[in-house]
Amino acid sequence: MSMFEDIPVEVGVIYEGERIRRKNMQVELGGPKQEHKFELARVLKSEDIEDGKVTIVGPDLKNMEEGSSYPLGIIIDAAGEKLEPDLEGVIERRIHEYTNFIEGVMHLNQRYDIWLRLDKKSFKKGLNSFEYVGKVLQRLFKSELPIVEKIQVTFITDPEKIREPYEAALGIYEARDAKARGMKDEEVDKFYGCGLCQSFAPTHVCIITPQRYSNCGSISWFDGRASARIDPKGPVFEIDKGELVDAEKGEFSGVNEAAKQKSLGEVTKVWLYTAFGYPHTSCGCFEGAAFYIPEVDGFGLVHRGFKEATINGLPFSTIADSTAGGRQVDGFHGVSIEYMRSPKFLKADGGWNRVVWMPASIKERVVDFLPKELADKIATEGDVKTIDELKTFLKDRGHPIVETWKEEEPVAEAAAPTEVEGEIPVEMPVATLPTLPITTGGYKIILKDAKIYAKKVIIRPIKGEKLGGKGK
Numbered sequence: 001m002s003m004f005e006d007i008p009v010e011v012g013v014i015y016e017g018e019r020i021r022r023k024n025m026q027v028e029l030g031g032p033k034q035e036h037k038f039e040l041a042r043v044l045k046s047e048d049i050e051d052g053k054v055t056i057v058g059p060d061l062k063n064m065e066e067g068s069s070y071p072l073g074i075i076i077d078a079a080g081e082k083l084e085p086d087l088e089g090v091i092e093r094r095i096h097e098y099t100n101f102i103e104g105v106m107h108l109n110q111r112y113d114i115w116l117r118l119d120k121k122s123f124k125k126g127l128n129s130f131e132y133v134g135k136v137l138q139r140l141f142k143s144e145l146p147i148v149e150k151i152q153v154t155f156i157t158d159p160e161k162i163r164e165p166y167e168a169a170l171g172i173y174e175a176r177d178a179k180a181r182g183m184k185d186e187e188v189d190k191f192y193g194c195g196l197c198q199s200f201a202p203t204h205v206c207i208i209t210p211q212r213y214s215n216c217g218s219i220s221w222f223d224g225r226a227s228a229r230i231d232p233k234g235p236v237f238e239i240d241k242g243e244l245v246d247a248e249k250g251e252f253s254g255v256n257e258a259a260k261q262k263s264l265g266e267v268t269k270v271w272l273y274t275a276f277g278y279p280h281t282s283c284g285c286f287e288g289a290a291f292y293i294p295e296v297d298g299f300g301l302v303h304r305g306f307k308e309a310t311i312n313g314l315p316f317s318t319i320a321d322s323t324a325g326g327r328q329v330d331g332f333h334g335v336s337i338e339y340m341r342s343p344k345f346l347k348a349d350g351g352w353n354r355v356v357w358m359p360a361s362i363k364e365r366v367v368d369f370l371p372k373e374l375a376d377k378i379a380t381e382g383d384v385k386t387i388d389e390l391k392t393f394l395k396d397r398g399h400p401i402v403e404t405w406k407e408e409e410p411v412a413e414a415a416a417p418t419e420v421e422g423e424i425p426v427e428m429p430v431a432t433l434p435t436l437p438i439t440t441g442g443y444k445i446i447l448k449d450a451k452i453y454a455k456k457v458i459i460r461p462i463k464g465e466k467l468g469g470k471g472k
């Protein structure tokens with residue numbers, strides 16, 4: 001029997017983290033096949049809400065062909081005496097959590113990137129209408145966040161009717177993000193942590209600071225603060241920043257402590273502004289990722305919506321797999337688009353001076369936030385298709401990374417005792433792929449041409465770092 005008697009399937013925390021494979025899905029909503037998908041929360045006046053109403057614009061679940069894919073918009077309108085528009089981001093992010101409580105419903109990602117699947121078994125049990133999903137959301141919002149007093153839910157699946165609200169939602173996200181810009185991590189005493197994605201990645205916790213937006217790109221520092229205030233027992237919690245251990249890398253004693261506690265000892269240190277050493281972990285719903293390209297000693301960036309292979313030949317999904325799961329993986333780093341707009345973006349690694357490639361669609365979104373002189377020096381898929389072409393492009397355009405190649409080349413040749421480059425004996429397996437490159441113990445280990453077996457390993461001391469372990 002369900003937690004709600006009039007809902008044909010179970011609803012509860014145990015269904016969070018449920019994965020629904022394509023072969024088991026009744027229908028898919030949003031996701032990579034659909035251009036238009038979004039979820040949005042709006043705080044309205046009480047008189048503008050018909051409490052308990054569920055509206056479906058377009059085909060309902062029961063009218064969708066088995067195995068088909070549809071666009072999806074979810075709009076939550078809420079009202080309450082203490083509800084303010086500042087809480088819209090907080091309410092909106094809970095859609096992910098509460099939808100995942102429904103047996104046989106999988107919800108991934110956020111905002112303009114949502115991806116849902118309905119399992120065949122749950123459909124057969126009777127979960128064949130958005131009416132049920134809407135009712136569950138309404139009840140969970142009211143019971144978990146009592147400041148929500150009235151709520152109505154709209155689902156849009158009509159491919160034509162979704163366009164306009166989708167565009168409007170993009171404008172609202174941008175306005176929200178702009179609010180936190182300009183604030184500095186140095187100016188606040190508290191950061192916020194979020195463990196909402198621990199059902200998918202148990203050791204992951206997002207550290208949300210004014211200048212490091214959450215990985216999913218949907219919880220700003222302000223949202224974190226609001227969420228921790230209205231729901232102190234919820235997934236978002238306050239972090240006392242503690243002492244500044246390393247300003248460049250972004251290490252704070254309070255953050256280390258919080259990460260250790262929330263990851264049950266798995267993560268002991270977090271460096272907020274770097275992709276190496278002790279990078280911020282990633283769950284699975286990050287908006288984009290930075291990936292190290294050893295051949296040019298620079299970073300590529302990619303976002304979830306990019307459908308082609310990136311410059312190193314790997315698609316977003318493979319890069320995402322390399323960093324997801326709450327691990328700290330050198331050189332593969334889940335990030336949000338808003339974090340790319342921050343002056344602290346990969347600051348310890350050289351910031352934008354280290355970025356060499358990104359899809360044109362990301363460039364368009366962040367170009368106003370990167371140093372002007374760099375804008376035409378960073379390649380996109382329209383400029384180059386291979387690493388060799390990328391090298392030529394960077395040289396021709398005078399990208400600052402090229403200077404560092406010049407500095408390092410003579411050292412590499414002369415430093416025989418400290419740099420080792422050689423063939424690995426045939427058939428020696430490299431089991432840790434695709435975690436390349438690896439930085440550890442004061443050395444950078446670059447695995448080249450490695451798929452299952454590495455042909456070459458370069459071990460090079462890191463400039464300015466003493467030997468003897470991370471962080472020394």
Ligand code: SF4
Nearest residue numbers: 194196197206214216
């Ligand atoms: S990505 Fe991070 S901030 Fe966003 S919901 Fe997941 S844990 Fe929370």
